[in-house]
Amino acid sequence: MTNSWTDIKNTDLVVIMGGNAAEAHPCGFKWVTEAKANRGARLIVVDPRFTRSASVADFYAPIRPGTDIAFLNGVINYCMQNDKVQWEYVKAFTNATYLVKDGFDYKDGLFTGYDESRRDYDKSTWDYQIGPDGFIVVDDTLANPRCVWNLFKKHVSIYTPELVERICGTPKDKFLKVAQMIGETSVKDKYMTSMYALGWTQHSKGSQNIRTMAVLQLVLGNIGVRGGGMNALRGHSNIQGLTDIGLMSHLIPGYLNMPLDAETTFDKYMSTKLFKPLRPNQTSYWQNYRKFYVSFAKAMWGDAAKADNDWAYDYMPKLDVPAYDILRAFELMHLGKMNGYFCQGFNPLLAFPNRKKVTVGLSKLKWLVIMDPLDTETARFWQNHGEYNDVDTAKIQTEVIQLPATCFAEDTGALVNSGRWLQWHWAGATPPGEAKSDVWIMAQLAQRLKALYQKEGGAFPDPIVNLTWNYKDRGDPTPEELAKEMNGSALQTVTDPNDPTKVIQQQGKQLVSFAALRDDGTTACGCWIYSGSFNEAGNNMARRDNSDRDDTGIFPNWTWSWPLNRRILYNRASADVSGKPWDASRKLLEWNGTAWTGYDVPDIAPNAKPDVVGPFIMNAEGTARLFARTLMREGPFPVHYEPFESPIANPLNPKIRGNPVARVFKDDLEQFGDAKDFPYAATSYRLTEHFHYWTKHSRINAVLQPEFFVEISEELAKEKSIAQGGWVKVWSNRGSVRAKAYVTKRIKPLICDGKTVHVVGIPLHWGFMGEARKGFGPNSLTPFVGDANAETPEFKAFLVDIEPTTGPVA
C-alpha cells in the first residue's frame, strides 16, 4: 500500500477491482464503510462475481476475468477525451511532457522491437530523448507529438466504450457510469483509492494490471494524497515483510537486486545502478545504492567483507537467469534437475498451478524438508488419499523430514501489514510437544552445516563459515538481536561527510536511520529500508501510542512504518508546485518557506524546495512515469492481452496468444486448452470463512464452510442440466475435480466479441488434511504460466469444461 488501512476513511471514491475486501479483508473494509458513512464516499466494484463487496457498493459492473487492462485503458481514454485530468499534477509530477525517442512505436498489439522467437523485445527505442546537457528533452506546452502525453493519448484512443464492451463484456452504459464516477476525482480536492489484491496479480499480465490503475491514478492526481493511492491489500500476515527482506530468488533485502553472471565484478554490478538524475536538481535516491549494498555485505560477513575483496562480492551467488522463481523451480524439479527442497510454512501442493506437475516434481526429489505448525498436504504428498491424492506411495522415493514449528501465538517478532507498519508481537503460549521456532531451526541448521564445513572442508565454505553470528546463544538468536541487525549499527564511529568533527553515531551504537549508512565499510545494515525500526531509542516497532492528532488516520506513534516511519508514500505530491496542499481540508504536508511541515514524515528532503525538487524521489526523473521506459517487459504503455486460455481470440490481434513476452515452458505450452474443447472461463477466489489452506485445520472454520463447491450461473446450470447442490465434474487440459454445484445469481453470463461467455467460480480452500471434508483446489486445473514481470501464476483466468456427475464413492 502507498497509504494505510486507516487512511481509507479519507477517500471520496473507493474502487475495488481485482479484490474483494469485504470478504477477504473484512476488518480493513470497515474503513470503506467509515468513508461512506462519514464522508459520503462512494464505492465502485468491478468483478466477474457480484461479491459481498459489490453488495454494498454504490455501483457494480461485471467484467470478464483477465480483461482489466482493456477496462482501465478505456477509463483513461474517457478521462483524456473528456478533460478529466488533474493537469497541474500531470504536468509537474509526471513524465507527460518528456519527449520519447523517434523510433518508438506501437502497432496491432506490439511495440517496436518484438522478436517472436525469443518472446522478448529489443527495447532500445523505449526511452526518452536526451539533450546535449545530459537531461531529458521536455516540451511543457505538450505541442510536440513525441511527448509522452500525446503518445499515450493516441495509444489508449482505441479503447472506446464499444471496444471495452466487446472485450470485457461490461455493458457500455455500466462502463460509462464507472468512467464518469472515476473522472470526477480529477479535480484537485476529490480523491479515489484503488483497493486490489490477487484478482489483479494472478494473471499473465498481473504487473501491468496494477500499473494501468497506477497510471490512471496519476492522471487524476490521486497518488501521495490522503484518501488516494494504490493499495495492495496483500494476502498473508507477513508477505510484505518477507518481500522487503528479499526472500525471493532475485532480491537482496530492501529491494536491491541479486548480481547476474554478466556482472563479473562489483564495479560492473554497480555500473548499472548509478541512477544519475535525468532532470536537473533531482534527488534520485537510489544514488545511495552502494551504501545500502556495502552495509548489507557487512551485516552478512563482517570483517570478511572488505574493500579489497569488493565487499565479499564473490560470496553472493550469481544469477544466470532472471530468477529461479517457483515456476522455474518446479519445472526443474519436474525435469529431475533438483535434489533437495525446503518448505517453510508453505504448501505448494495446493498453492502452485498444475498440481499434477507439482506432484511429479516432488516425487523426483531426493529429499524434502517441511517446517510448519500444521500437517500440510505437501508434507504428505506421497500418501494416497483416494481421488483426492491418487499417488503410488511405494514408488515415491523422496525422503521427507517434517519439523514441527511454532505458530504466531508462540512466537515474538515483527510482522509488516499492508500499510508497511512493522508491528511487534509477543509470544504468549508454550509450543505443543517439541515444536520449535523457525529462528531456532534455521540457526541449528546453520551451526551444524558450518561445523561440517569446518571439519570436512568442501565446496567454497567461506560464506558459510564467515557468516556474521554475534548472538549470545549461538543456537538460538533472539528476535531482538535479529531486529537490531536489520536496523544496522556503526561498526566504527560515523561522522558527517561535510564536517568530520561532527559525530553522527558512535561506534557500536544502533543507527538512527539509513541516512547514516556509508559505503566504506564503517556501517552494517541488514535491510536498509528497516533502518530506524530498532535504534538507540529502542524497539520502535513495539510502540503502542494510538493517538492521532486531528484524526488524520496517520497514527504516527503506533509501531513503526518503513521507510523512516513515513505513513503515506509520495506524500510531497499532496501539495501543489508551490508546496500548498491541493485540498486544505486534507492537508498532509505543507511548505512553510524553508521546510516541509505537517502530519507525516515528508517523502522528500525536509528542506527541498517545492518548485525545484520533484516528489518521486526514487525515480531519476523526479517524476512518476506514465511511460515506463524499459522497466516493464511487455511495453511502456499497458496493452490488453487475453489470458493464455481465453474463450475469445484477442480482438486487437488474433495471432497473439496470452502475453507475448510471458515465459512459457515447452510442456506447459502443449498443455494449454482451447475454447473449442474447454468452453467456459474459470476464475478462483477466497471465501470469508476461510484463509487459504490453513483454516480447514481450524474446527470452527471447517464447520462454517465444510465442503468444496464450484459456483455457476442459473443460465449455465440450465444449459448443462446441473441441479442446485448436484455433483459436477470440472476439468481443464491438466486435471479434473469433483465438486458440488452452487448455482447463484452472483455470476451472470457475459457477451464478449458477440459470444456468450459463462464463468465458473472455483474457491480455493480444500485439500485432504485438516478438519474440513476432503476436496480439491483450483490448482488441479490451472495453467503453469506466470506474469511476464513477476512470474505470479495465472490463477484468475483459465478454461474448463463442466458436466453433471455422481458423488464420490463413500
Place this chain on the structure above:
Amino acid sequence: MNIELSRRHFLVGAGAGLAGTTLGALGFGDVETAYAAAIRPFKLVGTTQTRNTCTYCSVACGIIMYSKGNLAKGENAEITHIEGDVDHPTNRGTLCPKGAGLLDIVHAATRLKYPMVRKPGSDKFERVTWDYALDRIARLMKDDRDQNFIAKNAAGTTVNRWITTGFLAASATTNETAWMTYKVVRSAGMLVFDNQARV
C-alpha cells in the same frame, strides 16, 4: 476485570443474607447459595494477557491472547481465549470470521508436535529426535552442495551458486525469522529461493 467473580461473591453474600428474611424462613437460602456456587467463574479471571497480531491476512488486526500461565515468567502457558485488541487503530477490537476462530488453529488437532521422517517408499511418518533430524538435513545439504556447487560458469566467471536445492520461505513468519532464513540460505549460495509473495 472480575465482574462475574464479584457477582458470584455477591450472590453468596446475598444467599447468606436471606437467612434472616421471609424467603430465608421458607428455606430458600440454600438455593441461592447453591446457585451462586454453580456459576462458572468468569473465564478470563487469573489469565495472562499478551498482545499479538492475527496470523492470517495483512490487515494485521491486533489481538489479545489470554493464557493460563504466564510465559514471560517462565511458566507453561496455554491460550484459553483470543479476542480483538480495542486499542489497535486498524481493527479497534473487531475480528472477522477467520480471526474469530484463531483459538482453534492454535489448538488444531493437526498441529505438529514432533520431528518425523518418511523414508523413501514408506507409507508412514516415523518419529525421530531433533538431533537426528537436524544432523540428517545438514548432511543432505552438504552432500548435495559439495556435489553440485557451481563455482564458475562456462565462461570462467566466478558464480558460486547452488541450484539443485531450493528453499520456499513462508508468509506468516516474523521479519526476524525471515532475516535469519535469508542469511542461512544466501550464504549457502542458494538461488532457488522464493516466498509466498511470488504466488
